[in-house]
Amino acid sequence: MTQPGPARLVSxxxxxxxxxxxxxxxxxxxxxxxxxxxxxxxxxxxTGEFFTAENVIRGAGRTLLISVLAQAMGIGLGVLFAVMRLxxxxxxxxxxxxxxxxxxxxxVLVQLLLWYNLALIFPTIGGRPTSDLxxxxxxxxxxxxxxxxxxxxxxxxxxxxxxxxxxxEAAQALGMTRAQTLRxxxxxxxxxxxxxxxxxxxxxxxxxxxxAYTIQYGELLLSAVSIYTRxxxxxxxxxxxxxxxxxxxxxxxxxxxFLERRFNRGSRDARQTATGRLVSNLRRRPxx
Amino acid sequence: xxxxxxxxxxxxxxEVLKGIDLQVSRGEVMCLLGPSGSGKSTFLxxxxxxxxxSAGRLxxxxxxxxxxxxxxxxxxxxxxxxxxxxxxxxxVFQRFNLFPHMTALSNVTExxxxxxxxxxxxxxxxxxxxxxxxxxxxxxxxxxxQLSGGQQQRVAIARALAMEPKLxxxxxxxxxLDPELVGEVLAVxxxxxxxxxxxxxxxxxxxxxxxxxxxxxxxxxGVVVEAGSATDVLDRPxxxxxxxxxxxxx
Numbered sequence: 001m002t003q004p005g006p007a008r009l010v011s012x013x014x015x016x017x018x019x020x021x022x023x024x025x026x027x028x029x030x031x032x033x034x035x036x037x038x039x040x041x042x043x044x045x046x047t048g049e050f051f052t053a054e055n056v057i058r059g060a061g062r063t064l065l066i067s068v069l070a071q072a073m074g075i076g077l078g079v080l081f082a083v084m085r086l087x088x089x090x091x092x093x094x095x096x097x098x099x100x101x102x103x104x105x106x107x108v109l110v111q112l113l114l115w116y117n118l119a120l121i122f123p124t125i126g127g128r129p130t131s132d133l134x135x136x137x138x139x140x141x142x143x144x145x146x147x148x149x150x151x152x153x154x155x156x157x158x159x160x161x162x163x164x165x166x167x168x169e170a171a172q173a174l175g176m177t178r179a180q181t182l183r184x185x186x187x188x189x190x191x192x193x194x195x196x197x198x199x200x201x202x203x204x205x206x207x208x209x210x211x212a213y214t215i216q217y218g219e220l221l222l223s224a225v226s227i228y229t230r231x232x233x234x235x236x237x238x239x240x241x242x243x244x245x246x247x248x249x250x251x252x253x254x255x256x257x258f259l260e261r262r263f264n265r266g267s268r269d270a271r272q273t274a275t276g277r278l279v280s281n282l283r284r285r286p287x288x
Numbered sequence: 289x290x291x292x293x294x295x296x297x298x299x300x301x302x303e304v305l306k307g308i309d310l311q312v313s314r315g316e317v318m319c320l321l322g323p324s325g326s327g328k329s330t331f332l333x334x335x336x337x338x339x340x341x342s343a344g345r346l347x348x349x350x351x352x353x354x355x356x357x358x359x360x361x362x363x364x365x366x367x368x369x370x371x372x373x374x375x376x377x378x379x380v381f382q383r384f385n386l387f388p389h390m391t392a393l394s395n396v397t398e399x400x401x402x403x404x405x406x407x408x409x410x411x412x413x414x415x416x417x418x419x420x421x422x423x424x425x426x427x428x429x430x431x432x433x434q435l436s437g438g439q440q441q442r443v444a445i446a447r448a449l450a451m452e453p454k455l456x457x458x459x460x461x462x463x464x465l466d467p468e469l470v471g472e473v474l475a476v477x478x479x480x481x482x483x484x485x486x487x488x489x490x491x492x493x494x495x496x497x498x499x500x501x502x503x504x505x506x507x508x509x510g511v512v513v514e515a516g517s518a519t520d521v522l523d524r525p526x527x528x529x530x531x532x533x534x535x536x537x538x
Binding site for chain 1: 377398404
């Protein structure tokens with residue numbers, strides 16, 4: 001026969017009256033907002049209708065396309081310039097520093113406009129007229145990709161810096177050159193630190209790509225603008241694309257959550273991603 | 289095998305080695321003892337050019353470390369040449385420094401394949417032999433994170449041996465290990481010594497030094513205070529500093 005365990009401690013829990021009050025205030029504010037928006041002159045039916053319009057879906061597809069391509073380009077350039085930045089060759093290192101400084105120090109929008117108007121600087125490239133080569137797609141890709149490369153360079157650089165010096169020492173003691181050490185030993189380990197912020201960068205790219213509408217690239221925002229300049233339903237269409245952006249970023253945020261979980265494996269707080277903590281806080285019964 | 293003549297090393301304004309004269313013959317085991325900050329690890333790291341000597345001459349197997357001498361002038365070695373020289377010197381670190389993203393077997397085959405260009409299958413066969421020699425033949429496909437400290441260090445020794453070095457350097461190989469695991473690593477080192485490997489070992493393990501070392505060197509504050517056979521230095525120390533140090537170490 002098992003002995004009963006010690007009696008559970010019975011106590012009167014702390015009462016959080018402030019929480020009741022703030023909860024009520026928040027609910028009241030939400031109720032007021034909902035009322036304000038439902039009474040406003042917004043044709044929500046239109047918003048829903050255009051959500052599945054062909055132009056809008058195509059725009060969403062192009063947003064996804066340019067984001068993936070620009071991010072890929074950014075990663076490639078980022079690795080290149082990070083390695084250059086860490087090089088012992090003063091010329092390579094300085095050139096890399098300059099690239100990072102220049103493209104992080106100017107607004108993406110300005111960069112996009114400069115690329116689009118490149119023909120004003122170089123009328124022809126390789127014999128072909130620049131205005132033919134520099135389509136909105138190319139300008140958007142270059143603008144977003146090269147800009148992203150500067151940010152990725154810093155992410156990769158810090159990833160490489162996060163690898164313990166002992167690893168490099170061991171590799172060099174075995175007779176490996178710096179290049180071999182970087183490729184086989186350091187970079188693979190740096191990935192652990194590089195990949196989670198890269199996921200975030202991609203989610204940001206999905207939204208930043210909307211700037212490309214200024215250079216006539218047919219992504220999501222441009223599709224909305226084209227429609228509302230004709231039917232004058234500005235807010236309705238902006239709501240439509242906002243929903244689309246939310247869908248896209250949310251889908252990838254789920255992926256980001258699993259990505260972070262995987263790369264935090266082995267560290268003490270493996271479940272402690274930002275989203276994870278939020279979810280577990282919501283699940284726990286609030287002690288009011 | 290190793291010849292140090294008036295070796296000095298400074299880090300900026302801090303002089304760590306103030307004129308080291310040492311000699312290690314082929315097949316000899318030298319143990320470097322001394323308090324922290326004495327420069328023993330720094331000297332060890334100068335031998336395979338992980339640190340660059342500031343002054344003096346340091347040579348391994350007749351070749352100057354880090355430089356080439358031609359017509360009375362010293363020319364710095366290019367990276368490739370330094371790497372090639374390092375390949376013949378094995379080093380075992382206090383914190384093991386195994387490559388965590390590779391299995392024990394891959395850790396051991398990585399350098400022979402990448403640096404010496406050995407055929408992968410041959411390298412793997414040799415790696416298994418070496419792992420077996422250090423008592424870890426069943427751990428070939430495990431990752432370092434799944435191994436104990438003593439096991440990791442033994443893999444590290446196998447990894448260094450895979451390059452068939454003519455000289456092995458040990459930088460406090462057991463200092464980061466639980467006392468129970470120290471023995472297994474020292475056993476591997478003893479067998480290496482028995483087989484005639486030239487070894488320079490920085491250690492605090494006095495019994496190891498007494499049993500295995502052909503030469504014991506006591507360093508303090510960047511200079512060699514005393515050098516001699518194990519019994520001479522450990523049992524009949526001539527200098528006050530040596531006696532002081534030995535009396536405080538269990």
